[in-house]
Amino acid sequence: MIQDRSFNADGSLFYPDNRAFFEGLEPEQLQIPFIPDDAVSGEPSDVSPVWNPEFFGNMIVVNGTTWPYLNVEPRRYRFRFLNGSQSRFLILKTDDGTPFWQIGAEQGFLPAPVLLDELLMAPAERADVIMDFTNAAVGSTITLINLGPDEPFGGGVPGVDFPIADPASTGQVMQFRVVALKAADTSTPPDQLVLPAPPVLGPANASRTITLNELESETVCAIEDEDGIVVEVPCTDPGAAPFGPTEARLGTLDADGNGVPLGWAAPTTENVAAVGDTEVWEIYNFTADAHPIHIHLVQFQVVDRQLLAVDEEGMALQPAELCDPAFPGCVRGPELWETGYKDTVIAYPGEVTRVKAQFPLAGLFVWHCHILEHEDNEMMRPYCVGDSAACQQHNQ
Ligand SMILES: [Cu+2]
Numbered sequence: 001m002i003q004d005r006s007f008n009a010d011g012s013l014f015y016p017d018n019r020a021f022f023e024g025l026e027p028e029q030l031q032i033p034f035i036p037d038d039a040v041s042g043e044p045s046d047v048s049p050v051w052n053p054e055f056f057g058n059m060i061v062v063n064g065t066t067w068p069y070l071n072v073e074p075r076r077y078r079f080r081f082l083n084g085s086q087s088r089f090l091i092l093k094t095d096d097g098t099p100f101w102q103i104g105a106e107q108g109f110l111p112a113p114v115l116l117d118e119l120l121m122a123p124a125e126r127a128d129v130i131m132d133f134t135n136a137a138v139g140s141t142i143t144l145i146n147l148g149p150d151e152p153f154g155g156g157v158p159g160v161d162f163p164i165a166d167p168a169s170t171g172q173v174m175q176f177r178v179v180a181l182k183a184a185d186t187s188t189p190p191d192q193l194v195l196p197a198p199p200v201l202g203p204a205n206a207s208r209t210i211t212l213n214e215l216e217s218e219t220v221c222a223i224e225d226e227d228g229i230v231v232e233v234p235c236t237d238p239g240a241a242p243f244g245p246t247e248a249r250l251g252t253l254d255a256d257g258n259g260v261p262l263g264w265a266a267p268t269t270e271n272v273a274a275v276g277d278t279e280v281w282e283i284y285n286f287t288a289d290a291h292p293i294h295i296h297l298v299q300f301q302v303v304d305r306q307l308l309a310v311d312e313e314g315m316a317l318q319p320a321e322l323c324d325p326a327f328p329g330c331v332r333g334p335e336l337w338e339t340g341y342k343d344t345v346i347a348y349p350g351e352v353t354r355v356k357a358q359f360p361l362a363g364l365f366v367w368h369c370h371i372l373e374h375e376d377n378e379m380m381r382p383y384c385v386g387d388s389a390a391c392q393q394h395n396q
Contacts, residue, residue, distance in 0.1 A: 001064075002092075002121075002146075003084040004057030004170055015055065022052040025230065032222050032232045032243055040234050043219040046246055051377050053245050054087035056150045058166075062174045069141075069175040075185035076132045078103075083121040086372045089153035089290065089346075091164075092119040092173065095143040098136070101190035104128030107299035107341035109195040114336040118147070122292035124344045124370035127337070130190045136178040144173040152289040155348045198340050201301060201356055207280040208270060211251045211259035212347060212369070212379070214287040216244025248287070248369065248379040257316045259286045263378055267395045270367070270383035277385075278358045284308065285347045286315060292344050292370040293353070297385070299341040300357035302334035308350050317352070344370055362386035364394055 006014040016022065020030040033039050034049035062068050083090045092100070100116045103109055106126045119127055136142065146165050147158040158164045165171040220243045221235035233240045249261035252269050262269065272279060280303060283293055307318040307330035323330040338345070347353040368380035384391035 001062065001082045001084045002090060002173060003061050004086070004088045005059055005061050005066075006057040007059065016052050017050055019047070019049055019051060022054070023230065025228075029229045031229060032220050039219040040232055041219060045220050046217050047220050047243055048246070048377065051246075052373055053248070054152055054371065054373050056088055056170075057086070058150075058169055060146060060170055060173050067172060067174060069177050071179045072133050072136075072176045073179060073181045073185075074134050074136050074138065075181060076130055076134065076187050076190070079129050079131060081119065081121060081127045081129055083123050083125055085123050087123065087152065087374075088150075088170075089123070089148045090119070090121045091147040091158055092121065093117065093145050093147060094131075095145055096136075096140075098131060098133065098142055100127075101130040101132070102127050102337045103130060103190070103193065103195060105338065105340045106343045108198055110337065110340040111197055112195060113190045113193050115191075116337065120148075120346075122153075122290070122344065122346045122370065123372070124292055124294055125342075125346075130193075132190065133176065133178060134185065136176075138178050138180050140178050142176040142178070144176070146171055146173050154289050155346075198301075201358060202278055204280045204356060205273065205277040207282065209253040209282045209284060209352075210270065211253050211261075212283065212285045212287050212291050212293070213249045213251055213259040213261040214245045215247045215249060215261060216242040217246050218242070247377055248291075248371075248374040250367070250369070250379055250381045253284055259284065259315075262381060264380060264382070266381075268364075268382050268384045268391060270381070271391075272359045272383070272385040275359065275362045275386045278356065280354055280356045283345075283347045283353045283355070284315065285349050285351055285353070288349050290346050290348045291374065291379070293347050293367065294344040294370045295355070295357065295367040296343075296365040297361060297363075298357035298359055299343060300345070300355040301341060302338040302345055303354035303356050304331050304333050305348065305354070306331045306352050308352060310350075315350075359385045363388045364390035 008014045018027050020027045033045040034047050037045050039045050100119050102114045149162045221240040222230050222243045223233050223239050251261040308315045309318040318330040368375040
């Protein structure tokens with residue numbers, strides 16, 4: 001279980017208790033009204049004094065220990081990796097090029113082992129992986145490193161599209177120390193493994209569109225003064241901009257292609273008609289960042305991803321004539337390591353990500369972003385399967 005964490009001088013966990021931390025400011029440098037104070041307009045502020053839209057720790061821990069090591073023999077090992085970070089996407093590599101053979105994801109085996117130099121993992125994603133140290137020299141060390149950035153992830157190439165983690169801190173995960181072989185390795189080489197084929201889902205009973213949205217303040221505008229202090233100003237002032245983000249929200253899509261952000265308490269909008277139904281959920285990401293979307297109850301398959309185009313009205317699927325001929329219709333299939341059953345999928349900005357699932361139980365469940373700072377404010381929604389008392393109660 002790999003997480004990024006920060007510590008106080010006495011070794012206790014550090015977590016910010018004020019919004020200024022996220023802005024890179026001292027609390028006295030963020031001079032805006034917070035809930036429950038009024039903005040200059042006289043309207044109540046809608047900015048939380050404590051919410052940090054994302055949090056990035058400055059050290060990496062594995063199973064709760066900072067920079068541990070594991071003695072390994074020159075043989076094959078099977079690991080189950082979990083990204084348990086608050087907000088950080090991990091991009092794992094080894095410093096000597098030892099690759100990863102991914103054989104499974106959150107909800108089962110892949111159709112075949114997949115050879116990877118880098119393991120991309122969003123918060124809550126799991127990877128069932130074989131690492132082969134058979135040819136590693138006794139006495140040598142192999143370091144597991146991380147390129148996943150100290151900032152929100154939007155997809156792309158490490159070091160080109162975003163700065164990589166700090167090689168002196170968040171860029172280091174753990175060490176493997178190679179010790180003498182105690183018993184022969186009788187396991188099957190990963191490239192010869194035959195994995196059980198994932199069951200095939202039937203045709204979908206329904207397809208629904210859902211959206212990822214980010215909100216900014218409707219009452220507080222701010223500006224940075226010459227001393228670097230962020231101060232509230234009337235929204236009509238030149239240079240004034242709404243303070244944000246104030247919340248991340250799931251929602252629906254309106255007929256014009258705009259997201260309709262909904263809070264937790266709003267009546268359910270994803271109502272699967274009957275137990276056993278199979279549905280395709282199309283996740284439109286209208287934000288600037290990638291979000292790991294987690295749907296409770298189900299095991300889903302990633303169908304594909306498709307580019308969106310922005311116009312003044314809203315967002316729509318990219319016109320086919322603008323698409324790369326290598327990806328007709330701007331559609332690309334799942335990554336090879338996403339071809340088994342999953343319960344968490346990366347929804348990239350400016351794309352629609354489609355997943356397909358059968359819903360096996362009646363009741364009230366949730367789906368949410370698995371960036372912890374998002375799911376706790378307020379990127380989580382209930383959904384219904386069939387007609388149940390819990391759903392009726394929520395929707396009263
Ligand atoms: Cu999110």
